[in-house]
Amino acid sequence: MNVGILGRCFRFVSSFIVPIYGLHKQGVVLGIWLGVSQFSVAGHSLLDEWEVTGFGTLGYAETDKYDDLVLKRNITQRSKKIEDHGWLLDSKLGLQARKELNPGWDIVGQIVAQEKVNNSIENSIEMAFLRYQSDDMWSFQLGRMVLDTFLLSDHRNVGYSYHSVRPQTEFYGWIPYSNYDGLKTIFEFGDFDSSLRFEAFVGKTKSTVNIGYLDNATSYNYVKSSPIYGAGVTWEKDELTLRAYLARFRFIQNTNAINQLQLVVSDPNIQMAWPEARVIADDYSIENEFVTYSSIGFNWTPGPWHVQGEFSNVTSTFFGSYDGQRAYLQIGRRFGEFLPNIAYSYSWDERDFPYDPPTIPVFQGLYGGLKDNLNSGTVDQSSLSLGVRWDFASQKALKFQCDFATIDDNSLGIYPTQDTVEGEARNWEKDSRSWCSTTFDWVF
């Protein structure tokens, strides 16, 4: 939909670019602003020919089906809110504006309303970047961009663009970040037979997550990483796409939960009687620690078939982080308007708590609490998903899906349990659960 009135579009973009970051602090925003201003000065009206489009999902899921586990899409959602409002799990509305400033230059902005711990306007902006395409091969982007570490990362909010109700939770549900502020360079070449695309990025990012069930101050954790950097390569030939990516994030401050933990073990009585408590709490610290994400994935669409799979490995330099390997395979086949699909996803994380319990019985409770913190970063589970997508009208689809999940011992990294008491162990034992969900996805 092209809209000739820029007033609205300009206000839309500038409203998030200018106040959000603060021009004095953010060189990135200043760069975008100066770049855009050049075109304005050159006489190209910023008000004309904006391309304004959007996407939406209206969904419902059985989030409150069980009284000992809550279905969540990802860890940026509020557990209790999701439990009480099943329609919030997958529903979202996105608006995107793009303008070609000059041949080779364009600006893109995207804002998405969805359930999140931090639902500020600033935190809802997924994209706001200036792009320069210097030739057929090189392009440079500056500003806020969506993270595309994995195959679906950069469009996971757009339900219409994939077949399942939501990206596989084992693979995507634990990721705290969805975008970053920084610089991205892309180099691509090829012919009409195949193409190769290299990209590299650097920047910083932040997010607020609700790991666990509670909704108090120590349950909502603000995470911030700088620098973050990574590189990837994508090869496309006919109906096959192969992709590999490597990214590294440095956390720059501890979360509320870790600070609280360290405060507790700083008690002189505890330090004197059980010094290892402080060591354990310090090992959870994420400040100045790194997480590395590596992944390979493929997408193959021969004829009516749709096959997609990914494998990723997550490693970190600190103890309490998400760790381990994740993988999924999804197969679907189109029959006219219908696309039934099946997926199996798995997340391995079999880390043990490596510390011996204290000899003094009075500290057994504290030991249990410290040990339980590891469970908040553990995703050791699998899901079998059966679903069907019905493209009943142009750019509109209905989806229905049931997930059968097996959650291993103490794997509470994504799905929280209501059996949660502050400072006590949750003691989740391996069990299976099933949920069904439906969505209406569209783009406009």
Added chain:
Amino acid sequence: MKNIQILSILLFFLASTDGWAEETDIQMIQVIVSSQSELTTLNRKQVMGLFLGRARSFPNGNNAKAFDHEVGSSIRARFFEGLTGKSISDIDAYWARLRYSGRASPPKVIDNMAEILKEVSQNQHAIAYIQGQDPAELMLQDIVVVHTVDAN
């Protein structure tokens, strides 16, 4: 009398054949460019690359700008389904993926045949698709048919 009957049968078949040919021509979708583009033909992969945003240039190295028909239109569905063998819903999902990840935008839409012909005839970088036009008449407007898609 017998000769007349044979002649009638032959005429009937000729007429039927003509009708079939016209119907077939109508079903064929023509990919067109400006004669100034210096292109005479494009193969299926090249047309796919240009209309799916995978290529920004013609095979001769000149910049290319694809134009599309309105989303939801019959010709658009038949063109992409005939060209790619995929459902138009899959094509729309593909473009949603590219557009909302910020990677690329789909071709600009022109939903008026006269405007499409005008754009292509005047713009050596333009490439578009139309249905059932006489190539000789298109040549008079400086437009060349470089590929045809069987959109049965």
